Amino acid sequence: MDKMRMKIGEILLRKGLITSDQLEEALMEQCHSTEMINQTFIKKGLITEEEVLKVLSEHLSIPYVNLKDIKISPEAVEKVPAKFSRYYKIMPIEYKNNKLTIATYDPFCSVDDLSLFLKCDIKPLLASEKEIMAAIRNFYGLGAETVEGIIDKVQKEEKNDNIQNLTDKIENIETSSENASVIKLVNQIILEAYQKRATDIHIEPYRERMGLRYRIDGILYDANVPTEMNTFFSAIISRVKIMAKLDIVERRFPQDGRAIVRIGKEKLDLRISVLPTRHGEGIVIRILPTNMLFDLAKLGLEKDDLVSLEKLISKTHGVIFVTGPTGSGKTTTLYACLNKIKNVTNKIITLENPVEYELEGISQIQISPEIGFTFAQGLKSALRHDPDIMMVGEVRDFETAELAIRIALTGHLLFSTIHTNDSAGGVNRLVNIGIEPFLVASSVEAFIAQRLLRVICPNCKKEDDTVNKVVKDKIIEEIKVFYNNKKEFAEVTGIKADAVRFYKGQGCEECNFTGYNDRIAIYEILVLSKEIKELILEKASSDRIRVKAIQQGMRTLRISGWKKVLEGVSAVDEVMRITQME
Numbered sequence: 001m002d003k004m005r006m007k008i009g010e011i012l013l014r015k016g017l018i019t020s021d022q023l024e025e026a027l028m029e030q031c032h033s034t035e036m037i038n039q040t041f042i043k044k045g046l047i048t049e050e051e052v053l054k055v056l057s058e059h060l061s062i063p064y065v066n067l068k069d070i071k072i073s074p075e076a077v078e079k080v081p082a083k084f085s086r087y088y089k090i091m092p093i094e095y096k097n098n099k100l101t102i103a104t105y106d107p108f109c110s111v112d113d114l115s116l117f118l119k120c121d122i123k124p125l126l127a128s129e130k131e132i133m134a135a136i137r138n139f140y141g142l143g144a145e146t147v148e149g150i151i152d153k154v155q156k157e158e159k160n161d162n163i164q165n166l167t168d169k170i171e172n173i174e175t176s177s178e179n180a181s182v183i184k185l186v187n188q189i190i191l192e193a194y195q196k197r198a199t200d201i202h203i204e205p206y207r208e209r210m211g212l213r214y215r216i217d218g219i220l221y222d223a224n225v226p227t228e229m230n231t232f233f234s235a236i237i238s239r240v241k242i243m244a245k246l247d248i249v250e251r252r253f254p255q256d257g258r259a260i261v262r263i264g265k266e267k268l269d270l271r272i273s274v275l276p277t278r279h280g281e282g283i284v285i286r287i288l289p290t291n292m293l294f295d296l297a298k299l300g301l302e303k304d305d306l307v308s309l310e311k312l313i314s315k316t317h318g319v320i321f322v323t324g325p326t327g328s329g330k331t332t333t334l335y336a337c338l339n340k341i342k343n344v345t346n347k348i349i350t351l352e353n354p355v356e357y358e359l360e361g362i363s364q365i366q367i368s369p370e371i372g373f374t375f376a377q378g379l380k381s382a383l384r385h386d387p388d389i390m391m392v393g394e395v396r397d398f399e400t401a402e403l404a405i406r407i408a409l410t411g412h413l414l415f416s417t418i419h420t421n422d423s424a425g426g427v428n429r430l431v432n433i434g435i436e437p438f439l440v441a442s443s444v445e446a447f448i449a450q451r452l453l454r455v456i457c458p459n460c461k462k463e464d465d466t467v468n469k470v471v472k473d474k475i476i477e478e479i480k481v482f483y484n485n486k487k488e489f490a491e492v493t494g495i496k497a498d499a500v501r502f503y504k505g506q507g508c509e510e511c512n513f514t515g516y517n518d519r520i521a522i523y524e525i526l527v528l529s530k531e532i533k534e535l536i537l538e539k540a541s542s543d544r545i546r547v548k549a550i551q552q553g554m555r556t557l558r559i560s561g562w563k564k565v566l567e568g569v570s571a572v573d574e575v576m577r578i579t580q581m582e
C-alpha cells in the first residue's frame with residue numbers, strides 16, 4: 001500500500017500538480033488510513049479527481065473515459081456479479097472474446113485478482129469514482145446484494161412470507177420510474193420490522209449516514225444498516241412516500257399518510273409520517289396489525305382488578321378515565337372495554353385522533369382539530385346520534401372535560417384518557433382544568449393508571465441470582481408496607497419470603513437478544529368510593545386520596561409490577577424502569 005501511495009504521489013509531484021511539502025504532509029496523514037493518496041489530495045481541494053486521473057492515464061497508458069458517454073453492454077454486466085463490482089468499485093463496460101473491459105478509478109486495482117475470479121482477461125479504463133458508483137447503482141439496482149442477503153435469510157425462515165402492497169394505484173404509475181430494488185428494499189425493511197415485532201420503524205437522516213431503528217416492546221433498537229444503504233436514502237424516502245400517496249416533491253412540510261400492506265395472511269396498517277429535519281426528511285412508520293384481538297382478560301389485569309373493572313364498565317352512566325404516558329397501552333385497554341360491552345342493544349360512538357384500529361360494530365369518528373373539528377365539537381355532534389356509550393380520545397381542556405361530565409350526568413357511560421402519572425393525580429388534573437370538585441365526585445367512576453411491562457422471553461428465561469439481597473429485601477418490604485403489615489408476605493403473594501426467586505432473559509435469537517418477548521399491562525385502579533368522594537369534596541391532596549385508596553385495597557402500579565416479578569413474568573430492572581419509587 002505504501003509503495004502505491006508513493007508512486008501516485010511521485011507522479012503527481014513530477015507533473016507539478018502538488019509540492020513536495022504537500023506530498024510529505026499527506027504521506028504523514030496517510031499512515032493510519034487505507035485511503036489512496038490521490039483521494040487525500042482531492043479531499044484537501046489541492047487537485048480535482050479529473051486532473052489526477054488524466055495524469056495517471058497519461059503516465060500509465062490507461063485510457064481515461066467519461067462513463068456517461070460510454071455504452072455499457074449487458075453481457076459485461078452479466079459477467080460481473082454485483083458483489084464484485086461493489087467490492088472492487090468497478091463498472092464492467094464490454095465483454096468480448098473472453099476479454100472484459102472495466103472502468104475503475106483506482107489504477108492499481110487488483111486486475112490480476114479479478115482476472116482470476118472472473119476467468120477472463122481484464123482491460124481497465126479510468127473513470128471518476130462518482131460516475132462509476134452511479135453506473136453501478138443504475139445497472140445493478142439499489143443495494144442489490146443487501147436485499148438478496150435479506151431475502152435469503154427471510155426465505156430460509158419463512159417460505160410463505162410475501163409482502164404485497166394493496167394500495168398500489170399510484171404505485172403502478174410510478175413503478176416505471178422507480179427502481180425495483182428500492183421497492184424490494186423497503187418491503188424487506190417492513191418485513192424485517194414486522195418479524196421482529198416492531199411497532200415503529202424510524203428512518204432518520206444524519207449528517208453522513210442514514211439511521212434505521214425499530215421500536216420493539218417500547219424500546220428503540222438500531223437495525224444495523226449496511227453502509228451501502230446510505231446511497232439509497234433519498235430513494236427509500238421517495239418509495240415510502242409513494243406507498244403512502246404523499247407528495248414526493250414536497251420536502252419542506254411535514255406530511256402524514258397511510259398504506260395497507262399484506263404479509264402472508266396478515267394485513268398491516270402502516271401510518272406514515274414524514275418530517276423535514278436538518279439533514280433531510282425523516283420518516284416514522286407505525287405498524288398496526290389489523291387482526292388485533294382486544295380481550296380484557298388478556299391485558300394483564302390481576303383477577304380482582306378484572307372483576308372490579310368489569311363491574312365498572314357495566315354501569316349505565318359515569319366517566320371512566322384511563323391515565324398514563326403516551327405508549328402505555330391506554331387505547332388497547334379502552335378498545336378492550338368497548339369490545340366487552342358492545343352488543344346489539346347499545347350504540348357506541350368513539351371520537352379519536354387518530355382512529356387506530358377499526359372496531360366491528362362501533363361508530364368511530366376521526367377528530368381533525370386542524371380544521372376545527374375538535375373533541376368538544378365531536379361530542380356535541382355525536383350526542384345527536386343518540387349513543388349509550390362514548391369514548392373520547394383525550395380530555396385536555398375545560399370545554400371537553402365539562403361536556404364529558406355533563407354527558408355522563410345525563411345517563412351515558414363515557415370513556416376517556418387524561419395525562420397524569422398515577423390514578424389519584426387524575427382528580428387534581430380535572431380540578432386544575434377548571435372542573436368543580438363536586439362535579440368530579442358525582443360523575444367520575446374511576447381513574448385507571450397503567451403502564452406496559454416487558455415480558456421475559458420464555459425461550460431464554462433463567463433464574464437471576466445477581467439481584468442482590470438489598471433489592472430483594474426492599475421488594476419484600478414494599479409489599480409488606482403496602483399491605484400495612486397486616487398480612488403475611490406469603491399470604492398476599494403465595495410465596496414464602498425466603499423462597500422468592502427472580503428471573504431474567506439471557507437473550508436469544510427469538511427475542512433478538514433483548515431478553516424480552518412481549519409486553520403486558522400493569523394497572524392501578526382507583527374506584528371513587530364514598531370515602532374517596534368525600535376527600536375530593538374536601539379538596540384533599542392527591543397523596544391523601546392515594547393513601548385512602550390503598551387502604552381500601554387499591555393495588556399500586558409498583559405493587560402490580562412486583563407481582564409480575566414474583567410470578568416470573570417480568571424482571572426487577574424492568575419494574576424499576578417503568579414505575580417510580582414511592
Ligand SMILES: [Zn+2]
Pocket residue numbers: 457458459460461505506507508509510511512513515516517
Ligand atoms: Zn430470548
